[in-house]
Amino acid sequence: MIGKIPETMLAAVLDAYGGPLNVRQIPTPRPGPGEVLVRMAAAPINPSDLGFIAGGYRSQKPVPVVPGFEGSGQVVASGGGLLPRLWLGRRVACAASNRHGGSWAEYMVTSASQCVPLLADVPTELGAMMLVNPLTVLAMFDLAQKGGHPAIVNTAAASNLGRMILRLGITRRIPVIHIVRRTEQVALLRSLGGELILDSSEPDFPARLAELSRQQRASLLLDAIGGEMTGQLLTAGPPGCTVLVYGLLSEKAACFDPRLLFNEDKHLGGFYLPTWQAQHGRLTIVLAARRVQQMLKAELQPVVQKKLLLAEAPQGLALYTSQMTSGKVLLVANDQEVPLV
16 A cells, blocks of 8 residues: 555545536545546546447446546556555556546545556656547547448547547558537638548538448448437448447437348448457557557547546546537546646
């Protein structure tokens, strides 16, 4: 153990799914075998966190619960085991455990296998945002490469994850068709080097999507929206294409013509990062996390619109929900490690 662990800690707490977020003192958790206690420095608000708060995940934790899927900090206590003892004292990026509360707190217990030691030149602030979006982007490009997909279509392209896909597509010379919802988002992506950009609010969007997909042979289509968009992607993709749903920003069930699946051999599936991680060995994930750290200041660099103290979590949640395109909101639990300015 490093330092004295307090009996209670400040945390953002969800008392009911779909309900408000409250900040209060709760008991500080203690790690069990194979687990570590992380003194949190910072944690972002991600779209997946919004889904969790709304109750949109199949396996929900009992309430009251601390949200937050990822963050960074220092391992200050070990519950026993080789890996927990190895991580003791290290700065880490960490993902929340399915068995405990999340990262929007001063301390978090998680499995030692859910922690990645940060390289010396990686700031703790960037480490807080290196697992959910960057690993997802690497996994998607891995799927594109292994599946032999010549080009990609991506929705919600002005998001943090969308901008990472744009930059990595340029670096790897893989054409990406970027779908946004507003005119100003088109200009934003052009300023970042995007070329194939479509505004889904335009009346000719379905026809232009189909034409561009045909020209580029875009056979991997990534859907963060759901609802009507799923059907539009399936319709526009070439025969044999795959549509992967990885989000539900529309909060509507996917709508599509099932005849596309058997008449044109098109495929519809889902992408969930924990499932992808479970399907790969520990070494693969470690190597992927190391690659992410090497690209955090370039292709996989996140955009932060605001840093707020953990005590301001409800305001941060409201800000992020209303201005997601502007970048991440980072909840800071330790402003000595992650300064607010």
